[in-house]
Amino acid sequence: MEIFQKMWYNVPKAGQWGGNTQGHTFMSKIARQQWGNAQGHTFMSKKAIQFKEVIKMVHTITVENFEEEVLKCEKPVLVDFWAAWCVPCQMQGPVVEQAAEKFPQVKFGKVNVDEEGELAQKYGVMSIPMLILFQNGQAAKKAVGFHSFEEMEKLLG
Numbered sequence: 355m356e357i358f359q360k361m362w363y364n365v366p367k368a369g370q371w372g373g374n375t376q377g378h379t380f381m382s383k384i385a386r387q388q389w390g391n392a393q394g395h396t397f398m399s400k401k402a403i404q405f406k407e408v409i410k411m412v413h414t415i416t417v418e419n420f421e422e423e424v425l426k427c428e429k430p431v432l433v434d435f436w437a438a439w440c441v442p443c444q445m446q447g448p449v450v451e452q453a454a455e456k457f458p459q460v461k462f463g464k465v466n467v468d469e470e471g472e473l474a475q476k477y478g479v480m481s482i483p484m485l486i487l488f489q490n491g492q493a494a495k496k497a498v499g500f501h502s503f504e505e506m507e508k509l510l511g
Contacts, residue, residue: 411454415463417472423463427490431461432510435477436482437468442500446483453506481503485509 415423415433424431434450436443445463454462467474467482477486477493487495487509497509 365482411462412451413461415465415470415473417469417470420473423461424488427461427488430494430510431459431463431488432506433463433465433481433486433488435465435467435474435482435486437466437482439468439483446485446500449501449503449506450485452503453510457510477504 369409394421412434413423424433432450432453434443434446436446450462450464465473467479473479481498483498483500485497485501485506486493495509497505501509
């Protein structure tokens with residue numbers, strides 16, 4: 355309830371974002387359905403649940419888990435090197451998630467280059483987004499820049 359109140363009732367200016375003159379905001383019907391109601395109960399739509407499941411299919415790769423998640427993995431691993439400030443990286447993310455749904459025989463991971471600079475340097479990541487396909491613990495293919503789903507299919511095929 356506390357998070358809910360902070361998120362919806364602490365408005366910088368009275369009346370902003372559909373609120374009243376006392377500075378209270380009101381949630382739209384759609385927002386209540388997807389995120390919660392005035393009593394603090396949360397609800398998730400079917401689409402939100404599916405999105406949450408896709409996120410689990412794309413693993414967060416760090417220096418600490420890289421060897422186990424990527425190098426020792428028996429199946430191919432496609433690693434997306436990205437950064438939060440990079441617009442093409444933000445466009446690439448949903449394509450990687452879509453590919454994770456379609457290619458269960460491939461493991462998918464994401465490396466945030468700002469947080470994991472050591473990995474980026476080790477694999478020669480000079481531009482992002484960069485996709486690296488690892489097979490048998492070795493970098494087999496690299497692709498720099500935004501890639502459509504069709505291009506990603508070719509990379510994985």
